[in-house]
Amino acid sequence: MNDFLPTVDDVRAAAARIDGLVHRTPVLQSTELSRLLGAEVSFKCENLQKVGAFKARGATNAVYALPAATAVAGVATHSSGNHAAAVARAARLRGIPAYVVMPSNAPMVKRAAVIGYGGSVIDCEPTLAAREAAADALVRRTGATFIHPYDDVLVIAGQGTATLEFAVQAPRPDAVLVPVGGGGLLSGTALAARAVWATTRVVGCEPGAADDAARGFRSGMLQPAAPTGTIADGLRAALSARTFALIRRDVDEIVTVSEEGIVEAMRLVWQYLKVVIEPSAAVPVAAVLEGSPGAFGGQVGIVLSGGNVDLGVIAGLFAAASPQG
Amino acid sequence: MNDFLPTVDDVRAAAARIDGLVHRTPVLQSTELSRLLGAEVSFKCENLQKVGAFKARGATNAVYALPAATAVAGVATHSSGNHAAAVARAARLRGIPAYVVMPSNAPMVKRAAVIGYGGSVIDCEPTLAAREAAADALVRRTGATFIHPYDDVLVIAGQGTATLEFAVQAPRPDAVLVPVGGGGLLSGTALAARAVWATTRVVGCEPGAADDAARGFRSGMLQPAAPTGTIADGLRAALSARTFALIRRDVDEIVTVSEEGIVEAMRLVWQYLKVVIEPSAAVPVAAVLEGSPGAFGGQVGIVLSGGNVDLGVIAGLFAAASPQG
Numbered sequence: 102m103n104d105f106l107p108t109v110d111d112v113r114a115a116a117a118r119i120d121g122l123v124h125r126t127p128v129l130q131s132t133e134l135s136r137l138l139g140a141e142v143s144f145k146c147e148n149l150q151k152v153g154a155f156k157a158r159g160a161t162n163a164v165y166a167l168p169a170a171t172a173v174a175g176v177a178t179h180s181s182g183n184h185a186a187a188v189a190r191a192a193r194l195r196g197i198p199a200y201v202v203m204p205s206n207a208p209m210v211k212r213a214a215v216i217g218y219g220g221s222v223i224d225c226e227p228t229l230a231a232r233e234a235a236a237d238a239l240v241r242r243t244g245a246t247f248i249h250p251y252d253d254v255l256v257i258a259g260q261g262t263a264t265l266e267f268a269v270q271a272p273r274p275d276a277v278l279v280p281v282g283g284g285g286l287l288s289g290t291a292l293a294a295r296a297v298w299a300t301t302r303v304v305g306c307e308p309g310a311a312d313d314a315a316r317g318f319r320s321g322m323l324q325p326a327a328p329t330g331t332i333a334d335g336l337r338a339a340l341s342a343r344t345f346a347l348i349r350r351d352v353d354e355i356v357t358v359s360e361e362g363i364v365e366a367m368r369l370v371w372q373y374l375k376v377v378i379e380p381s382a383a384v385p386v387a388a389v390l391e392g393s394p395g396a397f398g399g400q401v402g403i404v405l406s407g408g409n410v411d412l413g414v415i416a417g418l419f420a421a422a423s424p425q426g
Numbered sequence: 427m428n429d430f431l432p433t434v435d436d437v438r439a440a441a442a443r444i445d446g447l448v449h450r451t452p453v454l455q456s457t458e459l460s461r462l463l464g465a466e467v468s469f470k471c472e473n474l475q476k477v478g479a480f481k482a483r484g485a486t487n488a489v490y491a492l493p494a495a496t497a498v499a500g501v502a503t504h505s506s507g508n509h510a511a512a513v514a515r516a517a518r519l520r521g522i523p524a525y526v527v528m529p530s531n532a533p534m535v536k537r538a539a540v541i542g543y544g545g546s547v548i549d550c551e552p553t554l555a556a557r558e559a560a561a562d563a564l565v566r567r568t569g570a571t572f573i574h575p576y577d578d579v580l581v582i583a584g585q586g587t588a589t590l591e592f593a594v595q596a597p598r599p600d601a602v603l604v605p606v607g608g609g610g611l612l613s614g615t616a617l618a619a620r621a622v623w624a625t626t627r628v629v630g631c632e633p634g635a636a637d638d639a640a641r642g643f644r645s646g647m648l649q650p651a652a653p654t655g656t657i658a659d660g661l662r663a664a665l666s667a668r669t670f671a672l673i674r675r676d677v678d679e680i681v682t683v684s685e686e687g688i689v690e691a692m693r694l695v696w697q698y699l700k701v702v703i704e705p706s707a708a709v710p711v712a713a714v715l716e717g718s719p720g721a722f723g724g725q726v727g728i729v730l731s732g733g734n735v736d737l738g739v740i741a742g743l744f745a746a747a748s749p750q751g
């Protein structure tokens with residue numbers, strides 16, 4: 102089960118395991134948005150998923166795959182947000198404890214979500230080293246099973262289930278675009294896409310301000326995380342050896358986008374698709390917006406990864422950018 | 427066909443006529459939003475409908491019901507917004523001209539939508555009398571068929587189709603709540619609800635600052651429109667004799683809400699349901715928010731009527747109201 106790389110069979114097993122525990126999210130289109138983007142774009146709305154993000158899929162798969170005797174001690178994770186809420190929710194559904202190590206600067210709305218799902222939040226310094234140390238101590242103390250946000254076969258397989266659904270909800274796209282941070286969604290998407298869409302290009306989309314995946318993909322060398330101030334707070338993590346291996350094998354391209362492009366793409370999706378997305382989810386939309394015309398073909402699929410925002414903060418951005426604001 | 431009152435058979439005929447021409451919109455729920463509202467609320471997302479509003483249903487039904495010989499001269503309407511875009515879109519689909527008389531103070535985004543769908547916009551003073559005079563002149567000049575935003579059997583029947591779908595997408599609610607302006611959505615909803623949900627209360631929701639429907643419902647006397655500054659710009663119209671008759675017969679209650687309630691309800695839906703709604707669509711949500719606990723039962727259905735906003739304007743409201751903005 103915890104072999105190094107998941108297969109498409111793991112994705113199919115995940116789909117069966119989480120059926121009924123997460124939403125089958127809708128696929129939306131907007132004629133006007135497609136016109137503005139220069140391609141017919143279908144959006145798989147994981148912002149409308151349980152906990153407001155695709156992370157519900159991987160976390161639920163990992164929590165429910167645990168044998169009962171192990172599950173009883175609970176689960177733990179460190180995460181800046183959506184994965185934490187997803188683990189807390191899945192644990193509550195299964196009736197086991199969830200412990201979440203969170204950096205002290207995590208967005209209020211994401212912290213509140215974990216607590217709302219009955220999870221215990223353990224604060225730590227906002228560094229990867231502090232997070233990992235706190236999580237290790239926690240696991241030793243409680244016997245909880247650690248569920249990594251992306252460096253986990255079951256989590257990656259769970260994230261891939263969105264694409265299995267996407268394939269029956271919309272026509273085959275010329276390219277499928279998803280954001281890349283730690284690479285869980287991208288590698289899961291690529292695994293599933295290879296099985297359901299033989300000739301679709303799989304494209305990872307990354308903020309230029311956090312381009313470790315793009316640099317690693319080009320050079321063939323896994324890059325460490327670097328400090329970044331990108332507005333796409335869900336994409337600040339770096340790939341793991343596992344997600345890097347999957348991405349090198351199954352992904353066609355990684356493109357980067359500007360911070361301005363992310364804000365503009367977010368605004369267009371709110372305005373025309375009428376759904377609220379977080380900055381990370383806007384990154385693939387920005388890739389189409391900033392790409393050359395037709396760069397990804399006439400039919401594009403995008404997984405909108407999440408919709409958790411501090412509304413006042415984003416509204417402030419839009420109000421500042423708007424002539425009417 | 428243009429008898430005074432439509433029947434549920436007209437609603438079923440409309441559903442067949444517009445099938446494939448408008449979206450079957452999703453029904454969404456949010457655990458957190460239900461908790462905040464004190465009831466399990468299902469949302470029929472007509473903000474995700476074509477043209478961003480339920481108005482696509484009635485307008486498409488009316489445009490496609492025209493005999494070919496009549497249709498060729500085109501269609502006309504006067505409207506402050508979503509109905510106009512809906513008529514323009516349906517006319518373009520059918521390949522006939524659309525003429526829209528619009529008040530000079532209509533929101534830019536709604537004007538742009540009509541033009542985007544290939545409609546001709548004729549400006550007029552922002553009074554009902556000026557609108558009607560301009561529309562009359564237009565119809566005489568062009569031979570176009572006038573399609574009223576709500577005082578029309580085919581339009582009312584079309585609006586009712588949202589509830590036929592809602593009934594197969596979600597469990598029977600104790601109450602269904604929709605906004606009321608001219609009464610097209612409310613009377614269509616009531617017609618359909620009586621057929622598909624035997625014991626569901628049908629509740630119209632209106633801004634207290636534009637409460638002509640509530641006053642008329644209480645007094646039994648149709649009230650004229652009064653000038654109003656409500657933020658719910660889609661609900662400034664008054665009932666017609668036709669919608670008033672249907673509402674008196676089939677609606678259980680009309681409740682009013684505050685302007686502050688509308689903004690707060692809109693914010694909650696954006697934040698937790700992750701969809702963009704316009705102020706008019708927030709009015710039923712405000713009714714639950716401001717009502718006494720359990721006022722509408724444990725299971726509530728709400729039709730989110732539209733999602734067309736000037737994003738900068740609404741973002742400015744949220745940013746001003748938010749401690750983070």
